[in-house]
Amino acid sequence: MCDAVIVAVAAESAPMPEDVPVVVVRDPLEDEGPLAGLAGAMPEVGTEFAVVVGGDMPDVSPAVLELMIATLEEDHDVEIVALQDGEKVRPLPCVLRTSSATPKVGAMVESGERRLRALLSELRIAAVPETVWRILDPSGGSLRDIDHPGDMPA
Secondary structure: OOOEEEEEEOOOOOOOOOOOOEEEEOHHHHHHOHHHHHHHHHHHOOOOEEEEEOOOOOOOOHHHHHHHHHHHHHOOOOOEEEEEEOOEEEEEEEEEEHHHHHHHHHHHHHOOOOOHHHHHHHOOEEEEOHHHHHHHOOOOHHHOOOOOHHHOOO
């Protein structure tokens, strides 16, 4: 696997593997929006790629993340890789090319943008088709997040 860091954007983060560097964006930036939190974390990323997941996404498949990183490695013009979900592309999880995404994310926040979804229209994107990533994650857990108690499994 290439040199990458995980950036967890949320108030709390699930435990991460010990051998993978992690930058966690916590509550102080919560009122500024998730994109501002990401912009604050990106300068701390000292790796070629940043794997961005929500701290409330407990079932992200490592195999899917590896596929996303490989997709970014294959095309040097791509700045973000995200997952296709039906007719739309989801902003989380995503993998960013830090050298080009960091200044663009900062500029987006300076212009007043606060939504992670804006990354999908402002960065050069490769979307992994659902038919491809679902082979590695048939249950679709890589897109599941826990926003409400009802989102928790029984």
